[in-house]
Amino acid sequence: MDPRRAGIERRLHSVKRIVAVTGGKGGIGKSLISSALALVLSERELSTGLLDLDLTGPCDHVFLGFETGLPSEVFGIEPVIHHGIRCMSMAHFVGERPVPLRGEDVSNALVELLAVTRWGELDVLVVDMPPGLGDAMLDALRLLRQAEFLVVATGSRVVLETVRRTLRMLSENGANVLGVLENMQREESVGVEELARCFGVPFLGSLPLDGGLEEAMGDVARLAATPVVAALRRRTGVISGSGFARS
Amino acid sequence: MHELALAEAVLDAALETAELEGLSLLTRIEIRLGELQQIGKETFGFVLGEIMPAAEPRLASTRIDVVVEPARFRCRRCEERFCMSQAVGPENVDAAEAIHLIPELAHAFLRCPACCSPDFEVTQGRGVSIHAIEGE
Numbered sequence A: 001m002d003p004r005r006a007g008i009e010r011r012l013h014s015v016k017r018i019v020a021v022t023g024g025k026g027g028i029g030k031s032l033i034s035s036a037l038a039l040v041l042s043e044r045e046l047s048t049g050l051l052d053l054d055l056t057g058p059c060d061h062v063f064l065g066f067e068t069g070l071p072s073e074v075f076g077i078e079p080v081i082h083h084g085i086r087c088m089s090m091a092h093f094v095g096e097r098p099v100p101l102r103g104e105d106v107s108n109a110l111v112e113l114l115a116v117t118r119w120g121e122l123d124v125l126v127v128d129m130p131p132g133l134g135d136a137m138l139d140a141l142r143l144l145r146q147a148e149f150l151v152v153a154t155g156s157r158v159v160l161e162t163v164r165r166t167l168r169m170l171s172e173n174g175a176n177v178l179g180v181l182e183n184m185q186r187e188e189s190v191g192v193e194e195l196a197r198c199f200g201v202p203f204l205g206s207l208p209l210d211g212g213l214e215e216a217m218g219d220v221a222r223l224a225a226t227p228v229v230a231a232l233r234r235r236t237g238v239i240s241g242s243g244f245a246r247s
Numbered sequence B: 001m002h003e004l005a006l007a008e009a010v011l012d013a014a015l016e017t018a019e020l021e022g023l024s025l026l027t028r029i030e031i032r033l034g035e036l037q038q039i040g041k042e043t044f045g046f047v048l049g050e051i052m053p054a055a056e057p058r059l060a061s062t063r064i065d066v067v068v069e070p071a072r073f074r075c076r077r078c079e080e081r082f083c084m085s086q087a088v089g090p091e092n093v094d095a096a097e098a099i100h101l102i103p104e105l106a107h108a109f110l111r112c113p114a115c116c117s118p119d120f121e122v123t124q125g126r127g128v129s130i131h132a133i134e135g136e
């Protein structure tokens, strides 16, 4: 018998809301949006956690510039606090090494991480999901029952194709969907909004394609001042729906 | 000391089982500690004792057996079977600590002794599991 599942409940007991940032497709800005959302929420003095669940390709530390290196082990694993955000990522454990994991190992690592990470009291835990509808997605649906999914999309047809599958999977599993957020918008387009309408979930607005993002990466102050993060900041109220309550 | 988090999970899981099976007393819990995770048997037993809830009648006279299970690996690339002492790595204490925290990181820090592949299966002795819960 695996005791870790019971452990996960205990570890997430004092987490008020979990927002899982997903989309199914890689390269559409899930990690940027997860990192930026955590940043914007912590600006509002909400106690915020950021869990990078892309175990084989973590990159939230690149956006926010947090140090990797082993987290401390005190009655569990302590998230690394960076600009007030409690961050947990595979990068802490392995630095730049590759982490070759097969499906079952991905699931096991994810369960272990959830079972021993001590988030403490959090208003919001932002979970950056890897691409795909595999292990991480199935485990999020299985273990993070209270998770609310923030679905990222771009106007590209190949992205919409995959996001549609993601939305269908979420809907078939009775998951709570916060809505669909368009990223990397170049020009007015209606594809993402139509997709949201089609699934009867809120369309949360659009974030612009931001040419200056690359220079701002790794520096929280500069990142916070980019047009894309500014746009996200304006949408936070809409994203949170009923609102993120401060403890 | 992240053992504490795992020990709490073990007790929560045991009590959940007691609930499900309608047991009013847990007489014995057998815990297996996989060698890969390098959790000390004494440490784990001690931590469990420390967090044992005094006010929980179902755990009042529970015997707890902690058994260390040797780690065994099978290479998926070359089919070599090997044990912990034969694996290549971990190269330093941080790597060992990482595996201690997340056993799957063996795939980042250990290699098959025959072909150097990280693509091996841990056939036994991975981490903490509950092998038996007995009660009445």
Ligand SMILES: Nc1ncnc2c1ncn2[C@@H]1O[C@H](COP(=O)(O)OP(=O)(O)O)[C@@H](O)[C@H]1O
Pocket: A025, A026, A027, A028, A029, A030, A031, A032, A033, A059, A131, A183, A184, A185, A207, A208, A209, A210, A211, A213, A214, A228
């Ligand atoms: N709105 C945007 N404007 C400009 N570049 C962006 C934007 N959103 C994401 N990017 C860039 O696109 C790339 C992929 O983003 P990332 O967040 O890693 O995607 P995912 O996590 O979905 O794979 C990164 O280089 C990121 O900086």
Ligand SMILES: [Mg+2]
Pocket: A030, A031, A032, A054, A059, A128, A129, A130, A131
């Ligand atoms: Mg990503």
Ligand SMILES: [Zn+2]
Pocket: B075, B076, B077, B078, B079, B080, B112, B113, B114, B115, B116, B117
């Ligand atoms: Zn081999």
